[in-house]
Amino acid sequence: MKTQQFIEIEEQYGAHNYHPLDVVIEQAEGAWVYDVDGNKFLDCLSAYSAVNQGHVHPRILNAMLEQAKKVTLTSRAFRNDQLPLFYKELSEFSGYEMSLPMNSGAEAVETAIKLARKWAYRVKGVPRHQAEIITVEGNFHGRTTTIISFSTEPLYRDDFGPFTPGFVTVPYGDAEAFEKAITPNTAAISIEPIQGEAGVVIPPKGYLKKVAEICKKHNVLLIVDEIQTGLCRTGRKFAFQHEEGVRPDMVIIGKALSGGFYPISAVLADADLMGLFQPGEHGSTFGGNPLAAAIGRAAIGVLRDEKLDERANELGNYFIEQLSEVPSKHVKEVRGRGLLIGVELHPAAGGARRFCEALKARGILAKETHDHVIRFAPPLVIDKETIDWALPKIREVLQMD
C-alpha cells in the first residue's frame, strides 16, 4: 500500500483529533525515519521529545525484548524484580530520593496534583478540599479533564467543561504576579521551565529562581513539569538546572523516560513528600510494571552513558547559532536551549504549517507549534554532519516567498 491509501483508511476509521503531516512512517533508526514509499526523512520532532535517545535505540530494544520474554505485568499487587532497580537508578540519575511511576505524562501530572493537595491538608494545614494550585498562562500539562481545567488554550478546553475547581492562573514569566496570587490555601505552583507546546517560550532569566524563593517564603510547593524539557533535551538533565540553586519539590517526567518504546512517566520527590501516599490512595494497573521498568532503566542508562545532556548542549548551541544567521524576512526570532529550538515567524508569513510542508518536501520532518512557530527538536543522538545536511534546506525554506 502507498501513502495515500493508508491516509484514506486512517481518515475513514480513526477519530480526527490530530492533523498530521501526510507522511506514513514504517521504520526508523536514530535521527531518521522511513516512509512506506521509500523516502527518508530527518526527524526534527522526536515524538515531542519522547525519542531523545534516537529511534529504536539498540540497548533499549534489547532490554525490552529480553524482559518481554520473562514477565511483562504483575500489577502492583505483587512485587517484581525490575521496579526496585528502576527506582534506585532513577534516584541516582535525578538526585531525588523517591519516585512514583505512571504511564502517560498526563497521569503523572494528575499524580503530582493529588500529592500537592494531600500535602496541603496533612502538612500545611489547609482546610480540607480548599487547596489551590497556581498555574500559568500558556501551560501545557496534558489532556485529562482536570488538566484542561487549567489550560488557557480555548481549543483544548472550550467544549469540555464543567471544569475541576481549585486552580488559579497567572502570567508566565511574572514572579510578582505569582506571589500576589498566593493565599493561605495555596498548595503549589506548577510550571514548565520552557513552554514547549506554547511555542518554545523561554521565561526571563532568573524567573524560576525567583519563583523557587517565593515558594520557600510562603510554604508553597514548586512542581516542575519536565515531561518535554527534561531528560537531557535542553542540554541539562533537567531544564530547571539552567538556573543556579533551584530544586523543585516535585519533578514530573515522561516521554523520553522510555526512549519512545512504551508510555512511562513518573513523579520525582524526596521521601518527606512522597511518603505522604499511603497504600490504596493512588495507583495504576500498568504503572511500574516490569516491562516498563526494564525499558526505563535502559533509557536512563543511555542518557547517562552517552552523555546526551552534553551532546544536546553542544549541538544545540551550534544549531541555534546557525539558524539565527539565516537571513529571512519571515523570521521574527530564533530561540531555544539545547536541542529544543523554536523559530518564530512573523504573522505575515502565513503560518508555520506551509514551511513544515516545504521542509517535508526536502526530507525534514518538523511540526508547527501554535501556528507561528516551527519547532526543531531532533533526537539527541543527531550529529553535526546531519545538522549541516539540514541547514541549507532549512535556509532555502525560510527564504521562500
Ligand SMILES: *Cc1c(COP(=O)(O)O)cnc(C)c1O
Ligand atoms: C507531552 C506533555 C504532557 C503530557 O504527556 P502525555 O504523555 O501526552 O499525557 C504534559 N506536559 C508536557 C510539558 C508535555 O510536553
